[in-house]
Amino acid sequence: MIKKKRFFINSVFKWSLFLLLNQINFSRKISAKSRPKVVVLGAGFGGASCINYLSNFTDIIDLVVVDKNSWIKTCPFSNLVIGNLLNESNITFKPKFNSNIKFVINELKFINAEKKKVFFVDDLSLDYDFLIISPGIGYKEKQIEGYSINDNTNIPHCWDGENKISYFKKSLDSLDNNCKVIISCPDYPYRCPPAPYERASMIAHFLKGKKNKFKILIFDSKNTFTKKNIFFNEWKKVYGDSIEWISREKGGLIRRFEKKMVINSDGEKINGNFIHIIPEQKAGKIIFDSKLCDDDWCKINPQTFQLLKFKDIYVVGDSIDAGDMPKSAFSAESQAKILSLNLINRILQKAYLNPVFLNTCYSFSSHGRAFSITSWYKLNAKKDKIISLGSSQSTEDGLVDERMRESKEAFGWYESITKNLYG
Structure with missing residues (x-):
């Protein structure tokens, strides 16, 4: 049942992508005269997934991705490095984006939404027509008396993949x-x-x-x-x-x-x-530095992932309030599909896709022992919230073969998505 639902959701996306690509082929000469610039901030799973899907449309858009590092160390599977099931090199990737995608390596300072401009710490800047932000998470201070995430003598939280x-x-x-x-x-x-x-x-x-x-x-x-x-x-x-x-x-x-x-x-x-x-969390730092959010998490239109009150800014992944949908790499990738398709629909002045989302989360208890939960989501009747359609999880007392099979599935998913996103 789980695999059938995954297949159905992926089939819907691929069919929608096929239709859009055919529409673009029909109108390519007209569209190419003035291509909008789409800038993606952050090359983690959410941002890289947007780049992956939007790379199909570089005949009608100019695509730029920005990250502070030339390499990506993933949060997924970083626990396995702690457990000695993997080495750090196994979760570290140097993105190989297509030659028609510009990759800017620089650290963000703030976003000026009014001027549609991104500023960097070295005072350089970048204009955009549409901005996609995938900033990961930030951390709340002073939630526990005596503890600071900035105190290097404390055990590091290691909640962002790259952190110590x-x-x-x-x-x-x-x-x-x-x-x-x-x-x-x-x-x-x-x-x-x-x-x-x-x-x-x-x-x-x-x-x-x-x-x-x-x-x-x-x-x-x-x-x-x-x-x-x-x-x-x-x-x-x-x-x-x-x-x-x-x-x-x-x-x-x-x-x-x-x-x-x-x-x-x-x-x-x-x-x-x-x-x-493990500290309490909120949206990524750049969101608050740019005054794009008044709450802990970004309020978005869940059909398009457009940031409320900012019509040309989109946010994907862990920084958003995604209703019933959890914060995970799998969720971010699922959201990125919809964001990308509906952004192209907006550019082409087509009707928005009504989305269905998927999340699968694998967990390991030991070497060769993994288990999962898979959930499906859609928009509510008002199309202002993502709601759960139900979930299915591994058996509570799984046999050795079941745990080993899911361990192999988890590694297969990770290898597939990192190869797809980072080359």
Whole structure:
């Protein structure tokens, strides 16, 4: 059933793409006289997916992609680097965009929406007709007393793929036998809902590989989480009683942080040898630097991903309020398809596509043990919110063969999408 639904959604997209390309072939000579410039900020999964789809239309648009790095280190599968299932080189890519796409490597300063201009830290600038922003996530400060994401003496959060994974692993490697690891999980919404629990699994896998005895305490700002029962079964099966989850109502909300101790909402002091804070999140920094958003997340038209109040600016991926749709690489890629097609529809003055979205999220508990949840989404009747059509997930107590099969599927998805986006 899951594969049939995926096939249907992908078929709808491919047919829509085919129709658009034929419309463009018919009117190419007229369109080529004055091509609008489409600038994409950010070459992560959301931005690169937009580039991938819009590259089919470079006969009628000028396409520019901007990123601060010449390489991309992906957030998906970065947990597997922590668990020693992969090396950092396995999640690092140097994009190979088509020659008709301009790739600008520079760091953003702010966006002037009125002048339709992007400014960089070196005071250079770039004009646009249409702007697509895929800025990832930003982090909230002062949510936990005593903790700052800018304090380099703290264990890094490693929630954006590129952030100090090697230092994180070095700190793990320095832990002695009978160590205690404390993880603080954020409240919704945040990037990749099951990722904190996969992170705990990969830390356990790392320490088990050292033949260490350990205890991992997961303090959660929530009272439940996605795939909870599967994670519980996997932890028990693979790591015994080494991982313990504490819900918000049982004292899981951390109020204060010190280097080797946290204090929860009940006033209890808990000591730890390795304290890992996953911070509360919000839209990417450039959104707030450019005064494009008054809330934590960008409000968009979910049919087009146009930023409300800014008619020629679009936002995709983790920075948006996507209704029922979670923040994930798979979601960003699904959103990018619709954004790209409907932007071209706007340029060609065609009717907008009524979208259907897909998200699949794989999680690993150990080497060769993965499980997933797949969900489908559409617009509500008013077309102002993305709503769930339902979901399906792996069996809670999956056999070895099932977990191994999903592990292979997860690697297959990752290899396919990174090759497709980055060459």
